[in-house]
Amino acid sequence: MTQTPTGKTRVVILGGSLGGTLAAAALAPHVSEVLVLERERMLPESPVPRSRLPQAAHAHMLWAGGADAIESLLPGTTDRWLKAGAHRIPIPTGMVSLAPAGWFRRWTETHYLIGAGRDLVDWGVRTAVLEIPNVRVRTGATVVSLVGDAAKVTGVVVRGEDGEESTVEADLVVDASGRGSKILEWLARIGGPTVDETVVDAGVRYASRRYRAPEGTGQDWPVIHIQADPRQGRPGRIASIVPIEDGQWHVSLSGTRGGEPTSDEALFEEYARGARHPLVAEFLARAEPISEVQVYGRTANRQRRFEKAAMPAGLVVLGDAATSLNPVYGHGMSAAAQGAVALRDTAVKTPVTAPKFAARAQKAIARPAAAAWLLAVGQDRFYPGAVGKAPGLGDRLAARYVHRLSHTAIGNFVVVKALTEVMTMKKPASVLGHPAVLFAAARGLRRPLLNGPALTERERAVLNREPLLREPLVRAEESRTG
Structure with missing residues (x-):
């Protein structure tokens, strides 16, 4: 049930990229105004490159779990992508993949991904969000600090293109400013908590x-x-x-x-x-x-555990600003989209102005991000020269089990479906422990390896x-x- 906003409730979102625009879509039905602050001078009206999004030059895969999340926030977005030339690629039918265990078979479709340039994905989302009446974007706005204290954030200080600084008040601030976020520095300035941070960097x-x-x-x-x-x-x-x-x-x-x-x-x-x-x-x-x-080359996995810190009320951190991932696994966009859905679902149950809203939302956002994190670091820790905590016994046992599943999946549809559900972020990794999957892994290949x-x-x-x-x-x- 959507919460009806009382009075004038404003949400300020830092960053107009994918995570920020999806956060705007998530919260718009629950507040009076959503203001997106974007550092670039203008956001393109067509699917063209943005100067502050260098990673857009690289291939992106939007898995089913992320695409479905975006569709639930912005119905019709998938059709907009497809009409603009994107591909809906059935998985595993439409994937020729060599895993460490061997070549996968192209079984019947269980899931899908969207094949499109990052600029097109962002454009489709941005176009839909800007059609929402109570969402507006202010470009050329550089956020320089938070306003508030360790108990509550009440806005941000913004520097305009003329160099003048002003305060923008907010009932809720959402930091979706990406890998370059200065949120830890800003928290320190207002006496906020120390946030645990883990980095695993394979130097990709x-x-x-x-x-x-x-x-x-x-x-x-x-x-x-x-x-x-x-x-x-x-x-x-x-x-x-x-x-x-x-x-x-x-x-x-x-x-x-x-x-x-x-x-x-x-x-x-x-x-x-x-x-x-x-x-x-x-x-x-x-x-x-x-x-x-x-x-x-900015590909390090970086996890900041905001959900475990005594964060001030009125502040939520979303997307790469909280958990940034090695792009090779293709989960960044999907994790951000599912985080935005978690933000929306929290707003359905708890008013955005409630003292506990931010803490509840941060915990909800952390769940899909943690799932994507495990998929990434479960591989990256094992490469030579990887920076970060070395894999322990539990990590090695888990890696051996995943390799066994990957090997079995080459000749067993039950296992390939379970792995695909996790890879596409449709289901959590716990499905890999289902009795049917465990039995299949123990039984091994039902068909021979492909040559x-x-x-x-x-x-x-x-x-x-x-x-x-x-x-x-x-x-x-x-x-x-x-």
Whole structure:
């Protein structure tokens, strides 16, 4: 049941990216006004890059758990994405994946993901949110501090484009400002609590590029994903192709510390060939690159336990500002979306102005974030040179069990469905302990391991084509001066 706001209740949200706009959608029905403060001078009205979102240059996967969460907050958003060219990719049918245990079969559909550029995903959400009557965005606004004390936050101090500072009062402040959030510094200034922080950093670096999909690949092309194996005791290499809008493939290569890719265009496909299988490189050799190589290295997993601290009332932290994840697992957007749903569900039960609202909301937000955290650090801790707490006995036993499940999933539909439910964030990791899953893991493979990728005739036909001759990409500045 929606809480009817009494008087003028204002929520101020810090950050106009995905987490911030979803938080606005979550709270708008429960308050009089939602004000989103965005540092950029303007937010684009179309799906184009934003200067303060460098990670958008890299492939993103919006899993079913995240897409369904967004749809529940903003009905019709999925249709908006699909009409703009995004792909609804059935899982595991539409995924060619080499796991540490071997090649997965392409079983019948159990879940799905949305294949789209990050700019398109954000645009679809932003467009829907800005149609909500009581939501407005103030751009060119840099938040410099919180207003309030250790007991309660009552607003923020904002610096405008003219350099002038002013106070914006709020009944609730939601920090959704991402990895660069200064929330710990701001809390310290008002006498707030010390917040426990855990960092696990495998030193992952991304290199990404867009390609024009080869003729005949169509709308139903699969995701191609070559995973690393942290048990090999060497830097991991990961290679992925995600079909997106405009007939393009978004290709991301990543490597852990000691095995990072570079921005050198001549080495891009060579690096992909050095993954555990050269399949991605073979497809790229038959596709046309249409962008330069973009690199990104802010990939450490960072968990801040705000839900366990004595936080001031009137302050909630959401998304990457609370828990930021290595993007290689593709759970950041889905965790933020499920966090926004948790925020909404808390507002249904407890008025936003209630003294306990922020604490209850923070605990609810932490649950999906914690699930995504375990999926990420359960792998990253095992790579050579990883920074952070070394894996203990429990971590090693859990990793062995997950590997056993991954191995069994190659020939057992019960297990592959359970793993997919967890990977797509539709169900918690506890489903992996269900008696049927435990029995299947103990019983082992029901079908033999595959000796190669499970490709269709159409997909093999692309590989049978002659590789394209490569010409260096002409950079914009060279074309102007040439």
